[in-house]
Amino acid sequence: MQLLSSYVKLLAVPTRCLNTTNLVNVCPSVPPQHQSCTCVGSTCQSEPRRCLNTNKLSKGMTCKSINVPKRCLITSSVDSASLLVPRRCLNTSSVGSTRLSDPRFSVGVGTKTTSPVFKRNPIEDLQQFVSVPLIPDSHQTFSPSQEEVQEAQELFVQADYQNIERVKTSRSVTEWPDLSAPEVLLVGRSNVGKSSLMKEIFRNAPNASSKVSVSSKPGHTRKLQFFDVGEKFTLVDAPGYGFQMPIHYQESVEAYITQRRNLCRSFVLIDSELGLQKADYIGLNMMEEFKQPYVLVLTKVDKVSRSKLIKTLMSIVEYRDKHTVCCLPQPFLVSAHSGVGIDLLKTFIAYITGSIKVTDK
16 A cells, blocks of 8 residues: 555544554554554545545545544444544444443443444443442343344345335324334334434435434424335334324324234333433323333433433333333433444344344343
8 A cells, every 4th residue: 555644744634534554653643543444535625524435545635634524434444442423423344442422331441342332232331330230130131242233233224125214104093004014113202302213223224314304392293104124124103292292192103002913012212311201101101001012212311411311210210110011121221312322222123023133132
């Protein structure tokens, strides 16, 4: 490979953006832990900022002062001790020691891990700050391997051989689409972050994500929205209950939960900023009354302090143990903003719909 000293002596590219081989003694600003990849990518202002793909450095390009938006990075190998790129922005096959945009969920500065960061359960990162088990080991039953997590991610990628799209919106039984694949429902109180979570899940499926409308206004989603994922399973986004709940909620969502035969699991979302609210108790009681299996998902975990998140999690677990029967013991912690916990959740969805096999559940 041609020596790159003429290009990198004024290099101001953030070290997280580099995909390099031989920059030792060439660019002193690049720490050794960032010099382990294959080549320098198209890191130049002449390239469209949204289109950077770190493959080759074209002739005539000068790496002076590129300011690559974090959301635009696409890398094939990252082994960075201080990566601050939100998980939703990375398309990676190998990620080493990585500190996410929220340092509470880091694996530690200057360390390396043998498994990709997207496999880590955020609860594991919180456990080190609490002397008692947040979740008993017997309850954390879902622990996929690195290969299984990667296999699951591929199911959510738009491709020529795999279409992912919204196929129907409906408000009543007569409008339900005629689908045979297993279905997963996302349900929760108004403004809990369902649509944001859906958009993050479909970050690599533009046909679907473009149809997910996100709003800060409560009650924005008014109908059931069905998203077909490669004809393997269907994700269903439900209107929120509580404030600004649609008047047809009973004939729409409640009828779907009790009558839809191919519904295999519901995910009840709870805002970790607010904890359990009155509307949440109503929703949980509804699921228990219907005797439908469901999973708890804490959203917006990047927006709360570590201590508050731990307190909220423990209170929810206590309520679950005392008052629920149909709830899966293991909750999921996610952030649609930073991407924390998203890949683990996607892997679980793929597993419960029969799309992948997990050996060590």
